[in-house]
Amino acid sequence: MHIQIILRVIGLLIMIFSLTLLPPIVVSLIYQDGALQAFLYALLINLVSGLLIWFPFRKHRGDLKIRDGFLVTVLFWSTLGLFGSVPFFLASEPHLSFTDSLFESLSGLTTTGATILTAIDDLPESILFYRQWLQWLGGMGIIVLAVAIMPMLGVGGMQLYRAETPGPVKDSKLTPRIAETAKALWYIYATLTVVCTLGYWAAGMSFFDALCHSFSTVAIGGFSTHDASIGYFNSVTIEAICTVFMVISALNFGLHFYAWRTRSVWHYFRDPEARFFFFLLTCAICLSTLVLILTSTFDWQTSVRYAVFESVSIATTAGFGTSDFSVWPHFLPFLLIVTSFAGGCASSTGGGMKVIRILLILKQGFREIQRLVHPNAVIPVKVGGKAIQERVVSAVWGFFSAYLLVYIILMIGLMSTGIDQVTAWSAVAATLNNLGPGLGEVAANFASINDTSKWMLCFAMLLGRLEVFTLLVLFTPMFWHK
Template sequence: MNRLTVRAAIHVAAIFAIYLSVAMLIPAAVDLFYDNDDWQAFAFSAVLMGGLALAVALATQGRPPPVSTRFGFLLVNMLWMTLAVAGAVPFMISSLDLSLTDAVFESVSGITTTGSTVISGLDQAPPGILMWRSLLSFMGGLGVIALGLFLLPFLNIGGVSYFKIESSDIEDRPFERFQIFTLSLIGIYSTLVFTCALCYAMAGMNGFDAVNHAMSTVATGGFSTHDSSFGYYADNMAILWTGIVFMLIGGLPFSIMILFVLRGHVDALRDPQIRVYGGYCLVFSLVIAIYLTVANGTPFLQAVTHSAFNLISIITTSGFASDDYSLWGPFAVVCFFVATFLGGCSGSTTGGIKAYRFLILFELLANGLRRLIYPNTVTPVRYGDRTIGDDMQRAVILFIAAFLVLWAITAMLLGATGLDFITALSGALTSLTNVGPGLGPIIGPAGNFSSLPNAAKWICTAAMLLGRLEILAVLVIFTPAFWVR
């Protein structure tokens, strides 16, 4: 590995840490407004992290290295690690006085838009802390989109390389300048958050809750200002349906949204992955709603509202909960477990395996079965009207294989810390898919991760980062070949 490459990656990470330290002034202002002494913790964190980041940025500035896949992989990992560590500082020195383990866990959960939490008593927590958690989700969601659209597509790993074929925005260059594309993305993302907050407020949320939940909803981050999450608003159907709509939007590919909003490309909405994503959201929601109505006697409108909210929350890896769905019955619990794998679309804020990977996987399966009958036939693997290349096919298989292996390893490691089977299995899965809540009484929708052993929290923290960076982007830097010149 060229020293210039490492130096440049550190420099870029330090620049982003400066931006993060400036963002710490927002919760400081919120605490000042509410007359909470925690504003000093955020102000000190901003000065401390900003000063350190500025010093590192000045010490590492210089001529940037040529763009390469190695630089891209190193930069992706360094960015997320730096932001996660910097984001943990306010948690440690605030009135919550979180330990290093808990602070890093909460920060990583926010920046990866996972939504798992170790904080109890959110209803009485300082407003600045609540705002900081939401801001981490907001920035993490924007970073996830940028990761999927700009950085990882050119590293040919996982679903991110799919962006090259999902629309004409790469091939035909409808945006002549990268800056226009970036500003368009930020504009649409921010507009969605503002609109979501406005809808929440109109539906009955107070202004503070509306802003916090909007940032977390569009980012599919799952952080709430209440211990009971959206169970606090369980009787307000308008709030729950607002959440459903904006979680669904957060799971859509932002590249296609940009093409549709700014270029009027209606045909972009015909993307096959959108149909698959919408299809399994609809089917799962209706099936569980019918089950609740028939098995539990729940009124259908109430059943479909809570079923859609909770299932779409899991599918989009948002992690909100309007009810303890682990009490809905075995069939419902199994459905929620399966939904944890799914995820939204490529280029969205969601985690999970994602819809397009399932499309390609089933196309590969269908082709394989056809070749068993007609061994000499040559049938290309297609995505809609496009042919999927060998690199993309290999990336999908590699991701799914790595995902399953890491899930098994993570679950065994969690079991070694003393966790029961359900907690270990679902904790490993929810961390890798960035969903948030797991299953069982400990980390289920009615619990949190605070009672887990420190070792288990570090394991989940590592899994959240692995899942957020599409697994392969992290694993590659641990190969000896990556560091050999």
């Protein structure tokens, strides 16, 4: 374990992160919203803290090993949440406790979208911008951005990339060099953000709202500058634009890269994970529409409109809202929360367990049924006509087991603090899947739950963002053995 190198990297990354406070400072100067002092102090605190961590180890250089990469990833996301909470804590409006500030910061950076804020429409513009900005930075992962400049820092970035990128296949790269891979991902990410902003703006949003909502849409975060979320605009066009970009952002960014290189879109429909993703969305939309119509909750046009948007929003783990789905009839609220467990595709900005893992689990389950009939047969698990290594299938089952175990433990922990079962079940799903909205007490926001529960949910957000194992591996004795 190269502790000196790790601390040097952490210090550098915190100093880089402090510079991300400059855009909110500019917004505060433009709108004269009274939050300027909080951001200036936060910039100073973050910059000096990073400098103090980096300076004693500034001469230590070398490549990061696998264990170093995991430790840097976890430490950075943890410290990032801490330093990202400083503006919320210092700002006079909203006046937040340390716990609430950390919760809001982690929720933004992990693109969860769960909030403890109320009266969002009345907040200073710079605070509104900062919340959305945090989600945009966290969407693709600040560490992936840092990987692009790792050669300048004198630190190899491959281990950071492997620890950070989501999905069951961690070693695949879009380009031969890891720095070029990170740059390619960010070019795609930035382009989608610009196009989404222009689309919202053309559809009737103010430029400020369009920019802020494009941040949280492409990041699949779900924060909004209004309490009513996307429903505030009451526009079918805006909802359609949001839906399209939620779907695009929930797809594997490797597919977007390939589309850019080949100028073709047919590979989206040939990719097995993408096809299964579209299938899940279609099923959720059709079932939701049917139930809303049959129960006369809305007329058929409104039913289709709300069912499409809410199904896509929840299934992709974005968490935007146009209607309060928590009061929809029968099993629909439960169904929509369940779809978030699949979440987005691998190497997307979506949360959840990832669609490819669900697909592999289903194929493995079907193989076990076949083995009951043909116990001596050799039946490989295939995806896209290619056999999947048994090591990968086993790893997916291990991830699934760990995910459910963590989920159950966290849910019991929340219930032990006095939270009812529905609220506890949905709150853990909303944070572990990086979804945002839940049911019961947390349908609108998380302000009413106790601080102990908020700390547990902060841990759940980190687990979800780092895909469980990256964080849990630090709690094993083997990790710390030489």
